[in-house]
Amino acid sequence: MLTQTQQGLSTLEEYRKLEETADFRSEYHDGEIIAMTGGTINHNRIIGNMYAYLKSALRGKNAEVFMSDLRLWIPAYRRGFYPDVMAIAGKPILNEGRKDEVLNPSLIVEVLSNSTSDFDRGKKFRFYRSIPALREYLLIDQYEYSVEQYVKNESEKWIFQEYEDADANVSLVWLEVDMLMSDIYEGVTFEDEVTE
Known part of the structure; x- marks a missing residue:
């Protein structure tokens, strides 16, 4: 936010x-x-759920997950962002030898809030698309069951998929990880969340 x-x-x-x-x-x-x-309680719960699930699912694979304290540098637009969750396939590539800026996430996850949803779907996604390594972008609504997924296919085209069913299975194609909506939204109580 x-x-x-x-x-x-x-x-x-x-x-x-x-x-x-x-x-x-x-x-x-x-x-x-x-x-x-x-962020809100639900925002933090969802970030924690995504990180914990991916940390476990990627164990033993050539990929690593990071939470929102690691900065992503986007050279083409001179932007530094802190995505809610990032996964990097292979080794992290650091910007100019820095230890606090990475260049090569394969997956970026943003948890939407009322104040950031338009930016996350619009300009921020345009900035993110300039990252050559990026293959998937997930937008997770914190106010209802809703996940928007963008996957870059082998033809370099972005394919959109939306999940709104509480029992849906979200398949992270490039990381070869499947998650149930119940895993993403574990502990989230929508009626407790106040809008910003």
Whole structure:
């Protein structure tokens, strides 16, 4: 979730220096530093469920899952994002030898909120599509059973699939992992969630 932009443009090095000591995370949008707010209980439950499931499912495979504290750098657009969950097939490729910026996720997962859903579906997905290694993008609604999946096929075309049934099976094609909606939404109680 994003909040207000810091006034004035900052260099990438100024941003990186701020992030090293900041009490909260910010994203970098080609000179603009945008502070991120905290998430809701359901937002955190879904992120935790995705991370835990993928961590277990990818054990012994040549892939690794990361949570939202690792920054993704998108060189084509000069953007630094903190996706809710990322999975990287093979070894992580670090940006310019940095230890806090990766370049090559195969899967990106974003949990939608009222304040970010349009951006996550629109411009952010356009930025993400510039990542050569990216094969799948999942958007998970925190207010109801709804998962939107975009899979890049072998012809480099993005194919859309939507899941809304509480008993649906979500198949992560490139990681060869199947998840039930009940795994994704474990512990989530929609009536407890207040809209932002």
